[in-house]
Amino acid sequence: MSETIKHRVSKQEPSLLVPFALNIRERSEKEEERLSPYAAKSKDARRERLEEECPIRTKFQRDRDRILHSKPFRRLKHKTQVYIAPSGDHYRTRMTHSLEVSQICRTIARGLQLNEDLIEAIALGHDVGHTPFGHVGEEALRRIIKYFEHNEQSIRILKVLARDGQGLNLTEPVLDGILHHTGDGIPKTLEGQIVKTGDRIAYLCHDYDDALRAGLLLPSDLPEIVKRTLGVKPSDMITTMVIDMIEASQGQNHIAQTSEVGGAMHEFRQFMFARVYNSPTLREERRKGQYIVQALYEYYRQNTFKLPQDFLIWANGDETQAVADYISGLTDNYAIDLFQRLFVPR
Numbered sequence: 001m002s003e004t005i006k007h008r009v010s011k012q013e014p015s016l017l018v019p020f021a022l023n024i025r026e027r028s029e030k031e032e033e034r035l036s037p038y039a040a041k042s043k044d045a046r047r048e049r050l051e052e053e054c055p056i057r058t059k060f061q062r063d064r065d066r067i068l069h070s071k072p073f074r075r076l077k078h079k080t081q082v083y084i085a086p087s088g089d090h091y092r093t094r095m096t097h098s099l100e101v102s103q104i105c106r107t108i109a110r111g112l113q114l115n116e117d118l119i120e121a122i123a124l125g126h127d128v129g130h131t132p133f134g135h136v137g138e139e140a141l142r143r144i145i146k147y148f149e150h151n152e153q154s155i156r157i158l159k160v161l162a163r164d165g166q167g168l169n170l171t172e173p174v175l176d177g178i179l180h181h182t183g184d185g186i187p188k189t190l191e192g193q194i195v196k197t198g199d200r201i202a203y204l205c206h207d208y209d210d211a212l213r214a215g216l217l218l219p220s221d222l223p224e225i226v227k228r229t230l231g232v233k234p235s236d237m238i239t240t241m242v243i244d245m246i247e248a249s250q251g252q253n254h255i256a257q258t259s260e261v262g263g264a265m266h267e268f269r270q271f272m273f274a275r276v277y278n279s280p281t282l283r284e285e286r287r288k289g290q291y292i293v294q295a296l297y298e299y300y301r302q303n304t305f306k307l308p309q310d311f312l313i314w315a316n317g318d319e320t321q322a323v324a325d326y327i328s329g330l331t332d333n334y335a336i337d338l339f340q341r342l343f344v345p346r
Contacts, residue, residue: 154178308326
């Protein structure tokens, strides 16, 4: 530490430091005024609970950091994207997927002069509500409790469960983008709309890449319209769809794709569901994942006193909700270990 800084700290002269720090946030908010008129501005964002402003970070930057440093986000590194407990080190997880969505969507946002900080916050938080074993775990819970959607669980985690039941108190545009990243709803902001399509770009291209690595597919298996329009290399596919979104959305008050690229993307998605997501090769692993989720749910529903008690408090005594919250938050490996401890003889 330099002598000047030591002197400031020892003399406790906040007046020398705080005004400069305040200018950092204000300067960032000022820079946002140069963005597209359609861009969301952080200074206009509102939270459910009022807070004192950060002297350095804008509201969207603060939201991004809260998500990044949260336990639900850290758990994504051990949650399935497609392959349950894969044997290789290079297959995607929910965390790597979220990071890839962030990168793809920030590139689009930069091309359209939209708010990259809002994009990053939505992208990092959009999948924190996923169950262990990916969509098969979600389907298992949905069958048991009749209704479960991972995007809605993401909102519950970020508003209620995170930070030991306090929630992260994120801004409305971030929560809106996370809630509507899937399903029929359309995000209010263009940044949220980018994540809605960018999420699909990311998982299609990267799950295709993982399928090539696993030997489930060959590039020649792709439909002709996909090969002709998007290409056969994952990086080429991403580039084509990103450029198309930027060009189709220039000067628009909504995010768009051309009919040619959008149609090829739709065919690509149909192909991936038929050949990968519902592949007979993965059927047995999916069945096992669903069985574990169902067995754990039934055990804790019958023995709610064995749940961490905070979950009952956070669910206001609703035992079904408390068990669903607990089970959906488990990582793949923890769910497997828990199943073995509860049901497999030592």
